[in-house]
Amino acid sequence: MSQAPPQSGEPVVTPVRVVIGLCLLAPFVAMLWVGSYAKSDPAFIGIPFFYWYQMAWVLISTALTMIAYKLWQRDQRARRGGGSR
Amino acid sequence: MNDGVNGVALGVFIFFFVLVTAMGFLAARWRKAENEHSLDEWGLGGRSFGTWVTWFLLGGDLYTAYTFVAVPAAIYAAGAAGFFAVPYTILVYPLIFTFLPRLWSVSHKHGYVTTSDFVRGRFGSKGLSLAVAVTGILATMPYIALQLVGIQAVLDVMGVGGGEDTNWFIKDLPLLIAFGVLAAYTYSSGLRAPALIAFVKDTLIYIVIAVAIIYIPIKLGGFDDIFAAANDKFTESGNGGLVPNHGGQWTYATLALGSALALFMYPHSITATLSSRSREVIRRNTTILPLYSLMLGLLALLGFMAIAAGVKVENGQLAIPQLFENMFPDWFAGVAFAAIGIGALVPAAIMSIAAANLFTRNIYKDFIKPDATPAQETKVSKLVSLLVKVGALVFVLGMDKTVAINFQLLGGIWILQTFPALVGGLFTRWFHRWALLGGWAVGMVYGTVAAYGVASPTQKHFGGSSDEIPGIGEIGYIGLTAFVLNVLVTVVLTFVLRAVKAPDGVDETKPSDYTADAGDPGVQVELPPATAGSSH
Numbered sequence: 341m342s343q344a345p346p347q348s349g350e351p352v353v354t355p356v357r358v359v360i361g362l363c364l365l366a367p368f369v370a371m372l373w374v375g376s377y378a379k380s381d382p383a384f385i386g387i388p389f390f391y392w393y394q395m396a397w398v399l400i401s402t403a404l405t406m407i408a409y410k411l412w413q414r415d416q417r418a419r420r421g422g423g424s425r
Numbered sequence: 426m427n428d429g430v431n432g433v434a435l436g437v438f439i440f441f442f443v444l445v446t447a448m449g450f451l452a453a454r455w456r457k458a459e460n461e462h463s464l465d466e467w468g469l470g471g472r473s474f475g476t477w478v479t480w481f482l483l484g485g486d487l488y489t490a491y492t493f494v495a496v497p498a499a500i501y502a503a504g505a506a507g508f509f510a511v512p513y514t515i516l517v518y519p520l521i522f523t524f525l526p527r528l529w530s531v532s533h534k535h536g537y538v539t540t541s542d543f544v545r546g547r548f549g550s551k552g553l554s555l556a557v558a559v560t561g562i563l564a565t566m567p568y569i570a571l572q573l574v575g576i577q578a579v580l581d582v583m584g585v586g587g588g589e590d591t592n593w594f595i596k597d598l599p600l601l602i603a604f605g606v607l608a609a610y611t612y613s614s615g616l617r618a619p620a621l622i623a624f625v626k627d628t629l630i631y632i633v634i635a636v637a638i639i640y641i642p643i644k645l646g647g648f649d650d651i652f653a654a655a656n657d658k659f660t661e662s663g664n665g666g667l668v669p670n671h672g673g674q675w676t677y678a679t680l681a682l683g684s685a686l687a688l689f690m691y692p693h694s695i696t697a698t699l700s701s702r703s704r705e706v707i708r709r710n711t712t713i714l715p716l717y718s719l720m721l722g723l724l725a726l727l728g729f730m731a732i733a734a735g736v737k738v739e740n741g742q743l744a745i746p747q748l749f750e751n752m753f754p755d756w757f758a759g760v761a762f763a764a765i766g767i768g769a770l771v772p773a774a775i776m777s778i779a780a781a782n783l784f785t786r787n788i789y790k791d792f793i794k795p796d797a798t799p800a801q802e803t804k805v806s807k808l809v810s811l812l813v814k815v816g817a818l819v820f821v822l823g824m825d826k827t828v829a830i831n832f833q834l835l836g837g838i839w840i841l842q843t844f845p846a847l848v849g850g851l852f853t854r855w856f857h858r859w860a861l862l863g864g865w866a867v868g869m870v871y872g873t874v875a876a877y878g879v880a881s882p883t884q885k886h887f888g889g890s891s892d893e894i895p896g897i898g899e900i901g902y903i904g905l906t907a908f909v910l911n912v913l914v915t916v917v918l919t920f921v922l923r924a925v926k927a928p929d930g931v932d933e934t935k936p937s938d939y940t941a942d943a944g945d946p947g948v949q950v951e952l953p954p955a956t957a958g959s960s961h
Binding site: 363364365367368372373374375378380381383385386387388391394395397398400401402404405406408409412 | 519522525
């Protein structure tokens with residue numbers, strides 16, 4: 341399954357698009373590598389690491405998706421501005 | 426387990442129930458279009474929903490009463506393993522960011538209402554489209570049944586509908602009433618009803634969670650004590666724990682990934698997506714939808730609180746309603762129960778609409794009556810949505826609850842098998858239609874057989890959704906294993922079929938269809954322009 345952004349025809353891989361791809365890929369690496377967070381310490385206000393870490397990732401992944409969205413918007417605008425459509 | 430009816434809670438519950446019922450019927454007038462007898466209008470709300478309505482609709486749709494009852498129940502029973510729902514929902518958003526806008530574009534360009542419509546158009550195969558439609562309907566029905574189970578749990582704890590000695594009619598009467606109301610306003614208002622009610626549902630849920638997550642830990646002496654109590658329970662019973670052990674990590678990761686891939690294959694998630702006004706609405710939504718994941722995480726912690734509060738229930742589904750009943754004052758328990766109850770009505774309505782759309786478009790119109798008019802389509806869809814709900818009701822009343830849960834588990838495995846045809850099709854036309862059908866069949870059979878073979882202490886079959894992954898030896902989610910098998914078979918068969926030059930179906934879509942947005946030439950808004958422009 342491709343995490344790369346959909347392509348619309350011309351210059352396909354650009355640095356911006358690589359960044360977008362990485363933003364979208366990061367949550368998969370972080371969440372599927374369960375061994376990296378399957379522990380109880382350090383706890384936060386009494387909540388074991390395992391739980392607060394994953395909830396923190398809700399916020400991190402939201403921020404990443406937002407960055408990806410903004411970059412994508414800019415990318416598309418630049419493309420349309422360039423008369424590619 | 427409880428002593429009599431909780432009058433105050435019941436009163437509050439009924440108040441909210443009457444409120445949303447009124448809203449449900451009035452919804453038909455909300456953002457009304459001129460051509461009300463089209464399936465687009467009834468089944469997709471006229472495709473006119475903006476960012477916030479879509480957000481509420483999707484949230485109302487994906488985070489169901491069953492989720493609210495079942496996720497903490499899983500934590501209550503097994504600890505860490507039940508928390509996979511959080512990474513699962515985290516992974517959903519990058520996924521939908523990637524493929525749903527393409528589905529939106531191509532669907533609006535060609536007037537597709539369901540995923541099967543797209544598959545038929547892309548691969549020129551009615552057989553493949555039928556496979557996707559049947560899988561969707563089969564996977565959705567038990568899901569609707571589980572929503573009714575969620576309402577039942579709340580009614581039980583309030584002291585109505587419970588009790589073994591009452592006769593079946595009195596016992597099930599409240600559920601029958603809730604069901605009748607749901608059926609009536611879905612029939613009359615279509616997708617607009619759940620969209621409007623979702624506002625009430627989410628507001629109530631947010632209030633309840635915010636209060637629960639602050640109030641209950643204070644009463645129980647803080648999170649330290651809560652987790653200590655939970656740890657004691659798991660150590661004592663030797664079952665579950667606060668952190669997954671090494672063997673459990675594979676299960677955890679595969680369940681999260683498999684469920685994330687499956688979620689947007691469900692017809693009801695697609696229905697909510699296609700009803701949005703533009704491609705941008707979907708991408709923007711992926712940046713605000715994670716709010717629900719945060720809520721889900723907090724909600725999951727309630728499972729530990731139930732342990733610490735000494736809630737002892739045999740049926741884990743009752744753990745959270747019972748926790749609310751024990752901890753909250755009566756009136757607020759009523760609010761909490763209303764939140765769960767309404768949380769069941771919204772998705773049940775959307776799911777039955779989605780299943781009905783699938784039946785009408787991809788079975789009735791494709792195979793039974795190809796020349797059906799839009800008005801006939803809508804009529805059939807309305808009737809089928811009713812039938813689907815009656816089926817779910819019979820399911821819940823006639824059979825053991827575990828049957829519904831088993832089927833829902835199977836449904837998740839099944840629906841994931843439509844991923845290669847749908848998402849694969851959105852990005853490439855390389856897969857051969859017969860290969861996709863072959864891969865789907867293999868995935869379905871493997872998934873069903875493997876799930877049948879899983880035993881648990883209480884059940885001989887369908888005891889869980891995880892089994893040994895062949896070749897790796899770790900325990901993983903059956904749905905994901907079946908999905909990998911499905912993709913392998915599809916790829917190999919595609920090579921073979923391409924080599925023997927098997928006839929490829931006609932692809933009615935063009936590459937540019939997948940990136941078109943509202944306002945681009947040729948994108949059907951399928952609404953009178955006045956209506957399409959009037960929604961904010």
